[in-house]
Amino acid sequence: MFFETLLFVLFFIFVSMAFKRYRKVRLLERIPGPPALPLLGNTLELLGSRKQLLQTLINFSKHGNGIARIYLGLKPYVLLSKCRSVEGLLTSNVLIEKGRLYDFMRPWLGISLLTSTGKTWKSRRRLLTPSFHFKILEDFVEVFNHQALRLVDKLQSRVGDAPFNVCPLVELCSLDIIMETAMGVDINAQNDEECNYLKAVHGMSDLIMKRHFAPWLHSDIGLKLSRLGKKHSELLSALHAMSLGAIKTRRTAYNKLKAEKDSNKDIQTDGGKKRLVFLDILLETSEQPDRPLSDENIRAEVDTFIFAGHESVATTINFALFLLGCHPQIQTRVVQELHEVLGEGDVTITSAALRGMTFLEACIKEALRLFPPFPFLSRRLHQPAVTDGYQLPEGTDIIIMVYCIHRDPEQFPDPDNFNPDRFLGAEAAKRHPFSFIPFSAGPRNCIGKKFGMMEMKVVLAHLLRTFEVTCRQTVDELGLRKELTLRPEHGVMITLQRRG
Numbered sequence: 001m002f003f004e005t006l007l008f009v010l011f012f013i014f015v016s017m018a019f020k021r022y023r024k025v026r027l028l029e030r031i032p033g034p035p036a037l038p039l040l041g042n043t044l045e046l047l048g049s050r051k052q053l054l055q056t057l058i059n060f061s062k063h064g065n066g067i068a069r070i071y072l073g074l075k076p077y078v079l080l081s082k083c084r085s086v087e088g089l090l091t092s093n094v095l096i097e098k099g100r101l102y103d104f105m106r107p108w109l110g111i112s113l114l115t116s117t118g119k120t121w122k123s124r125r126r127l128l129t130p131s132f133h134f135k136i137l138e139d140f141v142e143v144f145n146h147q148a149l150r151l152v153d154k155l156q157s158r159v160g161d162a163p164f165n166v167c168p169l170v171e172l173c174s175l176d177i178i179m180e181t182a183m184g185v186d187i188n189a190q191n192d193e194e195c196n197y198l199k200a201v202h203g204m205s206d207l208i209m210k211r212h213f214a215p216w217l218h219s220d221i222g223l224k225l226s227r228l229g230k231k232h233s234e235l236l237s238a239l240h241a242m243s244l245g246a247i248k249t250r251r252t253a254y255n256k257l258k259a260e261k262d263s264n265k266d267i268q269t270d271g272g273k274k275r276l277v278f279l280d281i282l283l284e285t286s287e288q289p290d291r292p293l294s295d296e297n298i299r300a301e302v303d304t305f306i307f308a309g310h311e312s313v314a315t316t317i318n319f320a321l322f323l324l325g326c327h328p329q330i331q332t333r334v335v336q337e338l339h340e341v342l343g344e345g346d347v348t349i350t351s352a353a354l355r356g357m358t359f360l361e362a363c364i365k366e367a368l369r370l371f372p373p374f375p376f377l378s379r380r381l382h383q384p385a386v387t388d389g390y391q392l393p394e395g396t397d398i399i400i401m402v403y404c405i406h407r408d409p410e411q412f413p414d415p416d417n418f419n420p421d422r423f424l425g426a427e428a429a430k431r432h433p434f435s436f437i438p439f440s441a442g443p444r445n446c447i448g449k450k451f452g453m454m455e456m457k458v459v460l461a462h463l464l465r466t467f468e469v470t471c472r473q474t475v476d477e478l479g480l481r482k483e484l485t486l487r488p489e490h491g492v493m494i495t496l497q498r499r500g
């Protein structure tokens with residue numbers, strides 16, 4: 001009797017799951033998409049070459065007019081590639097759950113602002129928003145200047161050299177900046193080109209992408225049993241050891257200062273200068289009775305800031321150098337503007353000066369349009385939605401094709417052309433508000449948008465007023481590759497001349 005009941009229950013579960021899937025697939029089959037193999041779906045095309053991942057997804061999305069459907073194994077995904085199709089989703093206050101890729105980031109980044117959802121995300125967002133207050137960001141401009149000048153110093157020795165890859169140097173600079181602003185430590189990565197921490201970040205990013213496209217690595221057991229399991233644990237230990245070490249040091253300093261001072265006042269840091277870093281704010285918050293943050297929560301947020309805050313900025317600076325190096329007339333316009341805003345001689349760039357650099361900002365935006373660090377964003381629907389007249393059932397995984405949205409000729413005529421003027425004047429004001437979304441949009445947009453823009457402007461301003469940058473690569477020669485962010489696999493090869 002027991003076995004009969006068990007069999008009946010199992011049969012019932014199986015039938016209801018099959019029926020649920022049938023209803024879901026029936027709705028999604030109305031959406032155009034490439035032919036899919038039984039069981040495997042479109043997995044083979046996606047697995048075929050990770051180098052081609054971006055191009056493969058772009059090709060898939062061409063199957064519909066802004067909306068297309070693919071299968072990874074049995075799992076359906078919907079690709080959205082027009083601004084009109086993503087507006088409803090991005091502005092929703094309830095459809096805020098991230099897609100599967102984020103599941104694989106959790107061992108490293110924990111439950112943080114980037115990876116959480118629902119009530120946890122809402123309360124974290126409320127908690128962390130004040131950390132990005134303009135007053136706090138203004139204090140960071142000093143760090144941006146100091147680290148950018150270190151990069152300029154490093155590059156002085158490359159003047160007149162044959163073309164060299166600037167990407168690793170820019171990435172180390174942006175890592176130094178986020179370490180100093182997030183944790184208050186100057187790790188001077190720029191003088192450590194072997195930087196083990198960065199190697200661990202790259203190793204983990206690579207592993208997360210491998211997991212995403214290999215269904216047999218999706219479960220933790222599958223990963224542990226595979227040859228990647230050991231590497232995953234080693235990378236996690238290295239990454240967490242660094243952030244936990246920095247938290248411990250900062251907490252000791254914080255407690256010491258607190259014992260000396262009224263805890264409501266600003267904390268004295270860095271040899272007497274008043275500058276709060278993100279970690280101080282988290283430590284302060286963790287002590288408020290109504291908003292406790294455990295050490296684990298703090299580690300998750302710190303790791304998230306470091307990941308989200310350095311690679312995206314570095315790749316954008318690199319792509320901007322590529323574009324400006326290939327377009328000398330546009331570079332000259334930037335330098336003229338810098339001259340007008342900053343004058344001659346050595347200067348420390350202030351936040352007021354940054355506001356005057358409108359053409360440099362337009363160049364950065366155009367670099368973000370052509371090469372968005374996050375060329376696609378993923379979401380999972382925990383309730384049904386409708387877009388472009390199609391019903392999307394609960395549980396559907398969505399891929400927002402930022403790369404395609406940014407190259408839509410209806411919004412950006414001659415879309416492959418580098419033309420920063422698109423972001424100035426009336427043309428910019430006429431465009432659809434969701435046609436340019438490098439920082440995403442709506443309630444789950446990038447919390448570090450202002451921080452990132454200020455940092456990129458300071459670093460590029462120092463570089464461009466010191467050096468004339470030349471680049472002779474084509475876009476194909478960059479070897480665009482989608483890792484966790486979009487990267488130029490073959491580097492950005494530039495030459496430098498000192499400006500007169």
Ligand code: HEM
Nearest residue numbers: 113114308309312313316374377438439440446447448452
């Ligand atoms: C060029 C620079 C940057 C770009 C293009 C960028 C882009 C993005 C995008 C597209 C998202 C949404 C991700 C998604 O929905 O899946 C995001 C979220 C986020 N970014 Fe950025 N980001 C940049 C710089 C930064 C910086 C400098 C920081 C921190 C200092 C930062 C911290 C975050 C965090 C914490 C989130 C999660 C926000 C939430 O879900 O509430 N980002 N970013």
